[in-house]
Amino acid sequence: MRANLSLLQHLVPGGRRPPVHDFPGGVHPAEHKAVSNQAPIAPGPRPRQLVLPLNMHLGAPARPIVAVGDRVLKGQMLAEPAGAVSAALHAPTSGTVVALGPRPIQHPSGMDALCIVLEPDGEDRWTERRAVADHTRLGPGKLIALLRDAGVAGLGGAGFPTSVKVNLGDHQRVEQLIINAVECEPYITADDRLMRERADEIVLGIQILQYLLNPHDTLIGIEDNKPEAIAALRDACADSDVEVRVVPTKYPSGGEKQLIQLLTGKEVPSGRIPAQCGVVCQNVGTAWAVKRAVHDGEPLLSRITTVTGDAVARPGNYEVWLGTPVTDLLHHAGVDKGRLGRLVMGGPMMGFTLHDPSVPVVKTSNCIIAASAEELPEPPPEQACIRCGACAEVCPANLLPQQLYWYAKTDDFERAQHHNLMDCIECGACAYVCPSHIPLVQYYRYAKGEIRTQTAEQIKADRARERFEARQARLEREQAEKGARRRARLEANRKKQEAAADHAPGAGDEKLAALKKEVGQASSAYKAAVKAAKTAEAQEADNAEELRARADSLKAEADRAKAALRDAKAATPAPTAAPAESSALADLKKAVGEASSAYKAAVKAAKNAEAEQADDADALRARADQLKAEADRLKAELREAKAAQGPAAAPAAPTPPKQDKNTAAEKPATVGDDQAAAKRQKRLKALKTAYNVAHKQYKEAHAAVERAERAGQDSEEALAAMHAKVEKLKAKADHCRDALDALVEQAKAAILAHTGKDLKTLKLDAARAESVLRDKADELERRRDTSDADTLETLNSELDALQEHAQLTRLALKTAVEEQGLVEE
């Protein structure tokens, strides 16, 4: 440390020591930088295809604005930013969009994501470029929009859209703008070479950022292991107010919060962002991209990527088109496949292993390490933590890594959060020094992921609770409104009756009302009968004729009743029904209702008692039986009374017996097939499982083959073998499906044979009957307030008939499906 500081004093001309602070912890891994920083930046490969993921940056994926087959020019926008935190995507060269679909991308999960695939035409023809010579004349608003449209995102590693980072509110004062040129991870030299060769452009970019952020100080933080880059920057900054500050080499001084602490002494509080402390940090590569976007009118099309490691013949830095597959880049750098042990994207401390070399280079890919097996060897097995505390000494965020490790290991996420797990920057210093080779960072990543999932679930649960409660409240309100309406209606009816009683207590009105009622009942009985007859006909029941005849006679009855009503209305009403009789009937009905409800209550009580094994269960059961007998007797009386009153007074009577007949007619036909159906049901189930398994295997194999083809690494024979396997699996799945289909067809045919209808008709019948029923119910509800009692009565009985019908169709469907073993699990 002291040696580093004395070195610093040498580097600063004039002996003025810039105030450089320190951050806790840190490690000094072998740098390996000389491998790649000797040669100047070389142009990258010109691949056959460019794969451009829509989420190269942090935030929402961009929204594609091109279609497959479109010809695009270099620099043309392919996808626009979607949402506040997002960045645009441009064509790195001219060519044709050949696909828009999922491809493997730069993600540790190895999952696919939506990508635009571009086939270069080799002409590299530019679209119209709009360069802005003087950015101050554009104004901050337009400048930010320009950066957003140019797709500029942080090139340091996280890929945060720059337009969002520089767009601070007016109230936010920026004290320091820090340009991060530290590049502290081993192996990576992309920024180093960029600064040596393009320092002027970087400083122009910094000036644009200064204009946008208006900071008090602008500091470039750079590690003392890059003397050439320091000299180049010092030269370029000579006549500007940008200050180059050299920091001692220590990993991870390039971490945003660590660098801020180094240069300003400020510690960004937990859970805050630097902007809240008056600091904005930008990567040096981003500054270069900003300059290119503004002064040259070039959107972000390429980046400097370090290709290094023992397995490449020409390690160095390449200016790579975004979307270039890593495979092409490696070939360009002369990869020796035999020596390639581990392929890493990013640095060795924070990067991740690439399992599929076909993934593209994106805005955040600063380094590809093609390491030999000796260089980045297989990690040794994890051993038990010996609580040596070395990890705590090197943690740059002042955390307690070993405590966090224990909590992550035991899934004690709450405790881990109390120990500020979320402040971990995943720098890997703890894992680097761990003598037990514990993959500490992986444990923290696992714990962080689980915590994020839990938080998301909690948010979702809260929203579900809100929605559930809102729905409950709505249902209650509707219920209350309904109740209020009903009460109001009853009140109105009562008043009307009272008024009628006051006005004309004569017998005429009463008789008229009775007549009306009779008409209503007769017509509803007729309708129900017609419906029953129709159903019977459809099912080819024996009694269809009989029912039809009955319906006709009921119609005659109804017509007669209507005529009588007309007559009564026209002249003095003819006496038809004795009011005393109908009131007796009503009494009887009421008695039946009471008796049956008493019986039901008794049964319930008895059941409860039985469930609790109470002593008086038997007594209750006996009482229930008694009540039932009573109710039956009353019902019989009611029936007799109704019969005595005439056929028209028995609404909806014809339906129930018909139902009985139907089920009775169906039963004998199906009993013989029961066994066959059960067998079929079993086979169906087994086949379904077999098909699912086979289909899944086929899909997986197919996907594997596609992946292998894209990677293009396997030999011809291996591919052929894989293809053969896929074919075999497909045949198997097809066979299963055919058998399954045949069986289902068989079952459907059986249904057709039994019921005279196929399954679909049955299903549709059921659904239709339901919806007609609901319509009727709605109508009834609607007219309840407006229509008179008789219409309502009619509607009610129609509703009853429809209900019967719906129940019948549903029953038919259910029996058909169940008997044939087509029941869905």
Place this chain on the structure above:
Amino acid sequence: MTTVLIAIAALLGLAALFGAVLGYASEKFKVEGDPIVEQIDALLPQTQCGQCGHPGCRPYAEAIAEGEEHNRCPPGGDTTVEALADLLGREVLPLDNEGAEDASVERVAWIREDECIGCTKCIQACPVDAIVGAAKQMHTVIADECTGCDLCVDPCPVDCIDMIERPVTLATWTWNRPAGIGRRPEQRIEVVNL
């Protein structure tokens, strides 16, 4: 004698004073509702699936507060049972998930739209209003709001609702737990000083 009387009087005075203060506080800072029900409800997963035998999570929370077993929530799994046992100071019971589907896989309802006849039955069944549609119009599920409770599947007259697994996306993917002591951690990159 007077000292004794003075002491008694002083104590009585203090007792009256504190009684008044406590009486006032119990009126002034009265807690509305039953806070324990809120706490239980907050721990339940809010799928509103009714697998516990109650019409929603809150009714079950109320039932738990009144002494019902706290292990009847299959979607919550063992973690919820543990959390509830912790909150209520009860024993950790084995999860009562007989006949329930594996709750570790998150599911979402999916309507096969070609087959939907627009009967609105699923809309009425959905406890969180996550299905949109109108009579005789096609219905669809708002996947983000669906709790995967299954309640819409049975009422559908044409069986056009499937419960599908929620696929893992880049946004929901998380790192696996490392294999543990004695295994090689696959994802770790070993940096050595050659």
